[in-house]
Amino acid sequence: MMMKKYLIIFSLLLLAGCSKVEDLQNDPNRATQVSPDLLLTTIETTAFNNVSLNAALASRQLTFTDGTNQYQYYNWQRAGFGQYDDLKQVYKMIQESQRTDSQVYQILAKFFNAYYAIELTRVFGDVPYTEAVGAEIGIYTPSYDRQELIYASALDSLRAAGLELAQNTETIRGDVIYEGNKKQWQKLINSYSLRVLMSLSNKVDQTDIDIVGRFNEILNNFDQFPIFESNSDNASLVYVDIQDNRYPLFNDNSLQTAYYMEQTFVERLQNYEDPRLFMMADKKPNASNLNVEDFSAYGGLYGSAPLSDNGSKAVSGEASRIKPRYYNNPVNEPSILMSYAELQFTLAEAAARGWISEPSEPYYKSGIAASLAFYGISEAEDYLNNPTIQLNSNEDLESILTQKHIALFLNTGWQSFYDQRRTGFPEFNVDGGGILNNGLIPKRFMYPQNESINNPENLNEAINRQFPSGDNINASMWLID
DSSP states (O other): OHHHHHHHHHHHHHHTTOOSHHHHHHOTTSOSOOOHHHHHHHHHHHHTOOOOHHHHHHTTSEEEOSSOOTTTTTOOOBOOOTHHHHHHHHHHHHHHHHHTTOSHHHHHHHHHHHHHHHHHHHHHSSEEOTTTSSSOTTOSSOOEEOHHHHHHHHHHHHHHHHHHHHHOOOOOOSOTTTTTOHHHHHHHHHHHHHHHHHTTGGGTTSSSSOHHHHHHHHHTOTTTSOOOOSGGGOEEEOOOSSTTSSOTTTTOHHHHHTEEEBHHHHHHHHHTTOTHHHHHBOOOGGGTTSOTTOGGGOOOBOTTSOHHHHHHHHHTTOSOOBOTHHHHOSSOSOEEEEOHHHHHHHHHHHHHTTSSSSOHHHHHHHHHHHHHHHTTOOOOHHHHTOGGGSOSSTTOHHHHHHHHHHHTTTOSTTHHHHHHHHHOOSOOOOOSSOOOGGGOOOOOOBOOTTHHHHSHHHHHHHHHHHOTTOSOTTOOOTTTO
């Protein structure tokens, strides 16, 4: 463990200020060669760090009282292309692995290229891909690839990565996620592929991608395409109590003073008598005399209510803050890129959609149990037998997606929001009187402003072919159109 701690620190120090590959190549005062294992460490710690307060606000898990937050009130505008700097690090890892004649890092690069490409395209729609991922550095005005082609290419890369990794005999060094365990990397790659395929659920009959066929190829061939089998396979970044390696919300003053639990999220857990509430939330101030495990001791602020209403309710002591461990525990809980619980809910959804022949309930219950175990709740039977959480039918998508939303609380980045955007479940309130954007939940982010200056021709071509009404947050990308 100590070796892992120092490895993280060393790699971060080594690469500080090197967000661009050109810097590594051209700066005479900086080493031009970096071993691929050190690059892998930094790539991992960036990709797997998925704790996001903004996503929790947009996904109706938390509320904010220190101003009108754009994510909570759905008035966001532009996002950035910063992840292309992460892709440059992946490209540099490929170069260094070629220099050192090491294939395994080139295989892992296929996963990270696919991961970042998917992250980028589901934010904006069409994005630069062919001329920006794995291409020779020097293309400063890349064309924008169609979203369908990005998904098809990413899925092909993921499939190849999993199969090639199974045949590779090299040692993976610098791996702070799975400590070089290739079987677990295969499980992640294939489980993540199932996530990507499920994200295409609205396109089953509208694309050349064999979505259901690819899904079943993975699910029905464990020896060739292993997937997560338990929480021990979770794709987790475990924090340690060392500077720059602590839980990202540790000592976050704003989290202690301006964030509260969201009302509908709390009420859902109360209605289900869900013990995870006690692990996520603190008691509301005016319930200090009540037991921690008294569900009535908790409350929340309505996500779409006017800021003044929420502020008054918070002052009156009616709202719960997040559990103090999120800001006073330097280790707290891991950040998860993808979990076993998420996989089980994905399989439950596949069953509900008729993609696979198995019933959805076993997967659904397994996902809940895995989430309870993640929070250290060992006695799950009472909750699993609770009448309020039972599936109404084998096609009960709402219950599956609602439990998935609970399981992904303040983790796994924007996955909960994208699931809701795709399915409509669970419902995110917009009726509180404070919502902006004409009461609409945004469907995407606008492209970065600097693209209109640096790459206007390709940007405008991409906007015109996708969005007849122009580049705006309510336009529907191919993925959800």
